Amino acid sequence: MEHDGELRAMGAEALDVLIAALVARGYDVIGPTVRDGAIDLHKIHGMGDLPIGVTDEQEAGRYRLAPRADGAVFGFSNGPSSWKRHLHPPQTRLWHADLSGDRPVYVSDVEAPARPMAFLGVRGCDLAAIAILDTVLAADEHYQARRQNVAVVAINCGQAGATCFCASMGTGPAARSGFDLALTELVGDTKHEFLIETATPLGTSLLAELPTRTATDEDLARAAAILETTRTQMGRTLETAGLKEDIAAAAESPHWQEVAARCLTCGNCTMVCPTCFCTEMEDTSDLTGAHAERWRHWESCFTLDFSYAMGGSVRHSPASRYRQWLTHKLSTWEDQFGTSGCVGCGRCIAWCPVGIDITAEAKALQAEARP
Amino acid sequence: MSQPRPKLAVWKFASCDGCQLSLLDCEDELLAVAEALDFAMFREATSADVAGPYDLSLVEGSITTEHDLARIQEVRRQSKWLVTIGACATAGGIQALRNFRDHGEFLAAVYARPDYIDSLATSTPISAHVRVDFELHGCPIDKRQLLEVISAFLNRRKPTISATSVCSECKRRGIVCVMVAHGTPCLGPVTHAGCGALCPAVNRGCYGCFGPMETPNTAALAAWWRGALGQDSRSVGRAFSTFNCAAEPFAKEAAAHDD
Ligand code: SF4
Ligand code: SF4
Ligand code: SF4
Numbered sequence: 001m002e003h004d005g006e007l008r009a010m011g012a013e014a015l016d017v018l019i020a021a022l023v024a025r026g027y028d029v030i031g032p033t034v035r036d037g038a039i040d041l042h043k044i045h046g047m048g049d050l051p052i053g054v055t056d057e058q059e060a061g062r063y064r065l066a067p068r069a070d071g072a073v074f075g076f077s078n079g080p081s082s083w084k085r086h087l088h089p090p091q092t093r094l095w096h097a098d099l100s101g102d103r104p105v106y107v108s109d110v111e112a113p114a115r116p117m118a119f120l121g122v123r124g125c126d127l128a129a130i131a132i133l134d135t136v137l138a139a140d141e142h143y144q145a146r147r148q149n150v151a152v153v154a155i156n157c158g159q160a161g162a163t164c165f166c167a168s169m170g171t172g173p174a175a176r177s178g179f180d181l182a183l184t185e186l187v188g189d190t191k192h193e194f195l196i197e198t199a200t201p202l203g204t205s206l207l208a209e210l211p212t213r214t215a216t217d218e219d220l221a222r223a224a225a226i227l228e229t230t231r232t233q234m235g236r237t238l239e240t241a242g243l244k245e246d247i248a249a250a251a252e253s254p255h256w257q258e259v260a261a262r263c264l265t266c267g268n269c270t271m272v273c274p275t276c277f278c279t280e281m282e283d284t285s286d287l288t289g290a291h292a293e294r295w296r297h298w299e300s301c302f303t304l305d306f307s308y309a310m311g312g313s314v315r316h317s318p319a320s321r322y323r324q325w326l327t328h329k330l331s332t333w334e335d336q337f338g339t340s341g342c343v344g345c346g347r348c349i350a351w352c353p354v355g356i357d358i359t360a361e362a363k364a365l366q367a368e369a370r371p
Numbered sequence: 372m373s374q375p376r377p378k379l380a381v382w383k384f385a386s387c388d389g390c391q392l393s394l395l396d397c398e399d400e401l402l403a404v405a406e407a408l409d410f411a412m413f414r415e416a417t418s419a420d421v422a423g424p425y426d427l428s429l430v431e432g433s434i435t436t437e438h439d440l441a442r443i444q445e446v447r448r449q450s451k452w453l454v455t456i457g458a459c460a461t462a463g464g465i466q467a468l469r470n471f472r473d474h475g476e477f478l479a480a481v482y483a484r485p486d487y488i489d490s491l492a493t494s495t496p497i498s499a500h501v502r503v504d505f506e507l508h509g510c511p512i513d514k515r516q517l518l519e520v521i522s523a524f525l526n527r528r529k530p531t532i533s534a535t536s537v538c539s540e541c542k543r544r545g546i547v548c549v550m551v552a553h554g555t556p557c558l559g560p561v562t563h564a565g566c567g568a569l570c571p572a573v574n575r576g577c578y579g580c581f582g583p584m585e586t587p588n589t590a591a592l593a594a595w596w597r598g599a600l601g602q603d604s605r606s607v608g609r610a611f612s613t614f615n616c617a618a619e620p621f622a623k624e625a626a627a628h629d630d
Contacts, residue, residue, distance in 0.1 A: 036547040036574065061599060063552045080547055090543035264588045266560035267535060271542035282531050284519065287403045289526045298543055303535040304585050318586060353538070353550045353560050354595040 006204065008212035009219050012073065012185075012192040016047040018153070021209045022118040027151055030086055031120035032079065037065060039079040041086070044120070051076060058161045058346070061355025072187045074121055077161030078345050082274030083119055083126055087133060087146050090271075090298045094142065094281075100290035110141045116149035122179065123157045124172025125164075125345040129274035131178055135337055136277050142296075151202060154179035156195075158187070158226050162235030163346030165359055169238065171343045173230040181206060184223040195223050236346060236359045239366060244340075246369040247331040247362065251323070255364050260319035262354055267300030269348035269356070270325065275341050280305065301325050322361075330362060377426035377525070380412035382446050384432025384439050385466055385494060389511040390457035391415050391431050397514050404518070407525055423449030427524055430503075433459040433466060433494045440491075440500065447501040454520060455497045458510035458614040462582050465510075467494040467617035471626075494617070505530060508563050510580040510614035516565055533564050534585040537577050541568035549576055556596050558610060561587035561620070582615035589624035604628045 022029050023045075031044040032051055039051045055068040056076045068075050098105045122130070130152075137143035154175035157166075166172030175182045180203035184195040195215055198204045270276040280299035285292045299306055301324045307314040315321045333341030342358065349357045381391050395415060397404060411421035428450035434440055447453060458464050469477050474492040478485035497503055507520055507530075516532055523530040533539070537559035541548065549555040549571050557576035559568065563584045570577050583589075589611065596602040596610075608628030611621040 037552045038547040040545070040547060061551060061595070062554075063548075080552075081545060085545060090545070262588075262591050262594075264536070264560040264591055265586050266538040268538050268542060268548070268560070271539065284531060285522055285526045285528070287400065287407045287518070287522050287525060298539075300535070300539060303533070303539070305533065305535070318588065351548060351551050353548065353557070354591055355599065 006207065007195060007197045007215045007220075008207060008210075009186075009193050009195050009215045010210055010212040012187075012194060013047070014210050014212070015050070015073065015194065017210055018181075018206065019044065019046055019120070021206050022120075022151065022153075026115055027118035028113070028115045029118045029120055030083075032074070032076070034065065038063060039065070039076050041079065041081045041083065047073075050121075055159065056161065058163045058350040059355070060163065060349050060357045061352055063350050070187050071192065072158070072185060074155050074183075074185050075159045075187070077157075077159055077164055078123070078125070078347055080272055080347065080351055082272065082345070082347065083122065083130055084133065084274050084277075086117055086119070087130065087150070088137065088143055088277060089146075092142055092296045094294045094296050096291070096293045098290065099285075099292055100288075110145050112145040112148065116151070117146070118151040118153065120153045121183075122152055122154045122175070123166075123345075124154075124175050125157075125166040125169070125343040126274055127152070127154055127175055127178040128166075128169075128171035128343040129345065132275045132337065132339060132341070132343070133277060135339075136275075152179040152181075154182040156182060156184040156223065156227060157230050158185050160230045160233040160235075161346060161350075163349040164234040164344065165236035165238050165346060166344035167231050167234055168236075168240060169340060169342060169344035170240075173227050179203070184226065186219065186222050186226070193219075195219055236344075236349065236357070238342075238344065238359045238362055240340070242370075243362065243366065244331045244334050246366050247327050249369055250365040251327070253365055253368055255361070255368060256319040256323045258364075259322050259356065259361055260317065263302075263318055263322050263356055264354060265302045265318045265321055266353060267302040268351050268353060269358075270300040270302060271298055272347040272351045273329075274345055274347070275329075275343065276300075278306070301328070326358060326361060329358070376407065376409040378411040378421065378424075379408040380423070380425040380428045380446075380450065381415070382412070382428060382430045382432075383414070384430065384443065384460065384497070385435040386432030386457065386459040386464065388415060388431070390460075390509070391429065393456075393512050393514045393517055394429070397518060400518055404521060408521070425450050427452045427454065427521070430455045430460050430497050431457055433463045433496060434500055435466060435490050435494045437489070437491065443497060443500050452504045452524060453497075453501065454505045454507060454524075455503050456507045456509075456512050456517065458508065458580065458582060459494075460497045461506045461508050461618075462615045463494040463496050463617035465614050465616070468612060469494060470617055471622070496617075507532070508581045509565055513565050513567070535564050536560050536584045537562045537564050537566065537568050537571070537581070540564050540566070541571045544568055544572065546571045549574055550600070554600055556600050556602055556606070556610065558592070561589050561592050578613060579610070579621065580614055582618045583620040587620045589620050590627070593624055593628065
């Protein structure tokens with residue numbers, strides 16, 4: 001771990017003080033909480049809402065909660081929602097119009113949330129995903145209105161899952177940048193503590209309100225060991241050397257047909273992906289025609305409408321749609337935005353209802369390219 | 372507005388009335404609908420029938436008798452726009468289960484005097500008989516979608532109705548996937564959106580009420596149910612044999628598990 005900022009340690013229960021300090025500053029705190037059999041991201045009010053002593057077991061197309069004896073607060077890996085849900089919501093009204101008078105009156109709906117959001121427990125992979133959204137949606141006023149003033153409390157990941165591969169993608173398990181505070185959970189037989197590092201003036205002022213002590217060399221050694229363990233827990237890998245070129249060269253591979261035989265074109269992978277940003281516009285009018293609205297919804301490259309051009313859909317076959325998705329994530333995203341479109345969070349693997357695994361499909365294509 | 376209001380007719384064929392009742396169910400918007408359209412023929416709402424022609428016909432129900440075969444031709448002739456509503460009208464409905472069995476045996480099993488019954492051996496969708504301008508799916512249809520179709524008709528625009536999976540609505544709503552997280556079989560990935568993921572929202576798998584989505588890979592879903600979810604062949608077949616049993620992709624999948 002690199003430590004640019006100040007590094008302190010605090011008892012686990014001080015997390016409650018941190019949440020209260022954020023609330024007192026006017027934030028809505030969004031964090032992990034157990035709901036409907038998964039650990040998802042919702043508004044939380046105190047430490048009691050966090051998934052203390054709960055973990056998850058994940059595989060391709062499968063997710064189950066399980067208890068964990070050590071009482072860890074962040075002892076699980078990614079759940080179904082990413083922070084995208086809060087920064088780039090599934091549906092947004094862009095504007096509405098009154099058409100009843102002589103001239104139409106258009107009203108923009110760009111709106112910041114009533115209270116700024118504080119994200120609690122953002123992992124390295126998701127920090128990278130937020131950075132990607134910041135680039136892609138830099139000129140999007142609706143995104144920027146939500147993104148401004150977001151406070152970020154990161155977590156150095158202490159529990160990777162079987163579907164994780166952030167180590168391959170170079171985005172985790174350590175939180176590198178893009179946060180105000182970063183936590184490392186030190187959980188063991190006797191003590192349950194957090195290391196806490198500040199990276200911004202907001203982080204420093206929050207830290208000042210917490211009951212902390214100076215971090216010791218022993219604390220640092222434990223934190224480093226935890227990150228090392230996390231690195232080895234990851235159940236997936238992806239070889240990134242030459243990946244962009246290999247995928248680009250695989251455009252005519254018969255493998256796309258093989259995936260298409262299994263793929264449902266349901267779009268779940270794109271919806272759970274923290275970087276998939278595509279939307280569609282929907283214009284509606286009421287019965288009288290006097291009121292019109294433009295809505296934006298999450299859209300997926302797996303639908304026919306997505307590639308609808310004059311005369312029909314360009315990507316008609318399911319194979320062409322899966323190819324579009326994987327190729328954009330792992331190859332053309334780099335041409336477009338300068339990074340991979342995949343941060344290795346593993347969500348698309350776990351939440352594909354038939355367990356299609358981007359790392360396995362990429363490996364098959366790589367093997368064809370380099371027999 | 373000095374122009375006369377467009378004339379609306381609502382027709383019933385073999386059906387349960389649930390879909391046309393969705394129109395009456397539009398409580399908040401019903402007055403606006405009645406202001407925008409002249410309810411010329413709507414027996415669930417008024418017994419005063421006004422003669423055709425009609426600007427917009429909403430057709431509920433499937434074709435199951437000789438009499439209805441002739442009647443749907445007349446409805447088409449009288450209608451400028453014809454929109455079918457619901458699984459019966461768009462796919463033949465649950466009553467199309469007879470299409471795959473012996474009609475006579477069903478009659479004997481159900482009716483004390485089967486000789487009193489005069490019906491066709493099949494239940495077929497309206498589009499099998501006349502040109503249909505728009506099909507609105509669902510069992511029953513969703514009232515917001517019905518309002519959207521009517522608004523689109525009134526404003527001369529294309530209805531904004533998506534043919535993607537129920538999963539897309541499910542994920543937009545932030546519902547935890549019941550198949551992945553609970554192991555509950557769900558037809559959402561192969562089912563046409565429109566209900567707003569009603570069943571997954573209450574921890575149930577999707578029953579497929581809205582029929583097949585635009586590119587339904589039923590075989591791949593069925594294989595996952597059999598393997599990862601441990602469902603037997605009969606359960607898979609039954610899941611595809613409900614309100615949209617005669618919609619081709621569902622009928623084929625059901626036939627593949629017919630044991
Ligand atoms: S492609 Fe899959 S693993 Fe990669 S960032 Fe998206 S959801 Fe995560
Ligand atoms: S890869 Fe999986 S989640 Fe994505 S569209 Fe295909 S079946 Fe759905
Ligand atoms: S619960 Fe059903 S509809 Fe919802 S995402 Fe899962 S498979 Fe799709």
